[in-house]
Amino acid sequence: xxxxxxxxxxxxxxxxxxxxxxxxxxxxxxxxxxxxxxxxxxxxxxxxxxxxxxxxxxxxxxxxxxxxxxxxxxxxxxxxxxxxxxxxxxxxxxxxxxxxxxxxxxxxxxxxxxxxxxxxxxxxxxxxxxxxxxxxxxxxxxxxxxxxxxxxxxxxxxxxxxxxxxxxxxxxxxxxxxxxxxxxxxxxxxxxxxxxxxxxxxxxxxxxxxxxxxxxxxxxxxxxxxxxxxxxxxxxxxxxxxxxxxxxxxxxxxxxxxxxxxxxxxxxxxxxxxxxxxxxxxxxxxxx
Amino acid sequence: xxxxxxxxxxxxxxxxxxxxxxxxxxxxxxxxxxxxxxxxxxxxxxxxxxxxxxxxxxxxxxxxxxxxxxxxxxxxxxxxxxxxxxxxxxxxxxxxxxxxxxxxxxxxxxxxxxxxxxxxxxxxxxxxxxxxxxxxxxxxxxxxxxxxxxxxxxxxxxxxxxxxxxxxxxxxxxxxxxxxxxxxxxxxxxxxxxxxxxxxxxxxxxxxxxxxxxxxxxxxxxxxxxxxxxxxxxxxxxxxxxxxxxxxxxxxxxxx
Numbered sequence: 001x002x003x004x005x006x007x008x009x010x011x012x013x014x015x016x017x018x019x020x021x022x023x024x025x026x027x028x029x030x031x032x033x034x035x036x037x038x039x040x041x042x043x044x045x046x047x048x049x050x051x052x053x054x055x056x057x058x059x060x061x062x063x064x065x066x067x068x069x070x071x072x073x074x075x076x077x078x079x080x081x082x083x084x085x086x087x088x089x090x091x092x093x094x095x096x097x098x099x100x101x102x103x104x105x106x107x108x109x110x111x112x113x114x115x116x117x118x119x120x121x122x123x124x125x126x127x128x129x130x131x132x133x134x135x136x137x138x139x140x141x142x143x144x145x146x147x148x149x150x151x152x153x154x155x156x157x158x159x160x161x162x163x164x165x166x167x168x169x170x171x172x173x174x175x176x177x178x179x180x181x182x183x184x185x186x187x188x189x190x191x192x193x194x195x196x197x198x199x200x201x202x203x204x205x206x207x208x209x210x211x212x213x214x215x216x217x218x219x220x221x222x223x224x225x226x227x228x229x230x231x232x233x234x235x236x237x238x239x240x241x242x243x244x245x246x247x248x249x250x251x252x253x254x255x256x257x258x259x260x261x262x263x264x265x266x267x268x269x270x271x272x273x274x275x276x277x278x279x280x281x282x283x284x285x286x287x288x
Numbered sequence: 289x290x291x292x293x294x295x296x297x298x299x300x301x302x303x304x305x306x307x308x309x310x311x312x313x314x315x316x317x318x319x320x321x322x323x324x325x326x327x328x329x330x331x332x333x334x335x336x337x338x339x340x341x342x343x344x345x346x347x348x349x350x351x352x353x354x355x356x357x358x359x360x361x362x363x364x365x366x367x368x369x370x371x372x373x374x375x376x377x378x379x380x381x382x383x384x385x386x387x388x389x390x391x392x393x394x395x396x397x398x399x400x401x402x403x404x405x406x407x408x409x410x411x412x413x414x415x416x417x418x419x420x421x422x423x424x425x426x427x428x429x430x431x432x433x434x435x436x437x438x439x440x441x442x443x444x445x446x447x448x449x450x451x452x453x454x455x456x457x458x459x460x461x462x463x464x465x466x467x468x469x470x471x472x473x474x475x476x477x478x479x480x481x482x483x484x485x486x487x488x489x490x491x492x493x494x495x496x497x498x499x500x501x502x503x504x505x506x507x508x509x510x511x512x513x514x515x516x517x518x519x520x521x522x523x524x525x526x527x528x529x530x531x532x533x534x535x536x537x538x539x540x541x542x543x544x
Contacts, residue, residue, distance in 0.1 A: 171363060
């Protein structure tokens with residue numbers, strides 16, 4: 001596929017426009033939520049929820065509704081799982097956070113795979129829910145509508161509650177003592193993360209979706225020491241990486257999810273490398 | 289008016305009793321120091337006051353005024369992530385989070401409060417710096433400024449000077465004293481450093497097992513002396529001479 005072909009065909013233009021919109025909005029949400037998730041050491045929750053998303057899709061295929069209504073089933077499943085994971089990791093230390101995530105995520109993948117097997121699902125179905133669909137044609141108008149609604153909620157939440165989000169991310173005990181409802185915050189964060197994951201999974205795949213939550217924020221953190229700028233930079237990096245990865249995948253016939261994550265990885269490595277070299281040079285100039 | 293009243297309070301953490309028979313009151317403008325060895329329940333008591341831990345038995349009442357206005361909390365130094373991407377100004381402003389309304393930007397009122405707090409603690413010129421670029425003493429001052437923004441009723445300080453060099457320790461104690469005297473803000477401080485705490489505080493709560501005490505600083509000194517004498521007496525005559533053991537009286541909760 002070339003740019004010329006895309007722009008000369010109204011059908012291709014529509015399909016690609018739809019996929020691009022969903023991808024950009026999901027990248028934006030995941031990057032913004034990702035800053036808080038990474039700093040609160042909740043990265044594994046994102047990873048765990050994506051595997052639960054796989055279970056949700058398997059359940060949908062089991063119920064015979066296929067990919068058409070998969071979101072209606074996986075969103076409630078993921079919301080339930082996010083409440084469960086938070087509960088498990090917040091109780092009096094009977095099961096710690098990362099163990100709770102590992103239990104939930106591996107369990108979800110195992111049960112989801114068995115469901116596919118028992119209902120005669122094809123290996124291709126499992127593969128596309130794990131690694132993302134090979135073609136962006138599967139992104140529907142409904143996916144686009146949900147991603148618009150989701151990003152409106154996420155961006156709205158960030159703009160309205162930015163001060164609370166910073167205070168709780170930085171120091172939950174302090175925020176709680178100062179009179180902030182910190183549990184409500186954690187719940188909102190993980191539920192919104194869960195929905196973002198489900199919406200983005202079709203394109204990115206269950207295994208790789210958490211990469212677009214974690215990479216952009218880690219890259220942004222290396223570039224600035226200011227929380228507000230970190231959030232804005234993370235969103236910008238994420239959207240830019242998505243666009244590059246998406247078109248690379250279109251033009252070279254690659255898997256979209258893998259291409260986007262690889263671009264994110266490259267930017268991350270480049271920024272860390274440059275920062276490392278800059279640090280060395282600075283140290284040397286101090287010594288001499 | 290009393291901000292906190294605790295009567296025969298028992299606290300448990302992870303199902304293990306952390307402190308028993310804790311009795312104390314904290315009045316407006318008071319300066320209370322909580323001492324006791326590791327594992328005596330000091331941190332659990334802090335958690336109970338901020339509402340993270342529910343009392344297992346007994347009474348812990350916190351004035352509605354405190355609940356409404358919030359508590360200015362200073363965590364132990366190790367609890368804050370060193371590499372968190374936040375500027376000093378952002379951290380101090382986050383103290384104003386309760387009651388600054390919604391929105392992406394801080395209100396003018398909050399900005400003024402933060403500027404005053406930074407001025408008071410001498411960290412104004414650090415405002416644009418990143419938290420990770422500060423020394424331990426500077427960081428504690430920034431976090432104290434944040435606590436000052438959060439409440440002018442009650443400050444809760446968890447080991448505020450642990451891990452600081454002597455000069456920074458001196459500066460921290462002086463800043464806390466000024467907040468207490470100039471702002472009339474009640475201070476409750478957990479500390480390992482008993483001698484400094486005795487010099488600074490007005491009241492002492494000791495959570496040592498079987499030696500729990502609450503009272504004035506002078507009362508605490510007397511209590512400690514009695515304890516030492518009782519220990520000596522016990523040593524000389526063995527435990528069969530109850531007449532020589534005045535600390536059994538003190539054990540019941542000191543002056544209360």
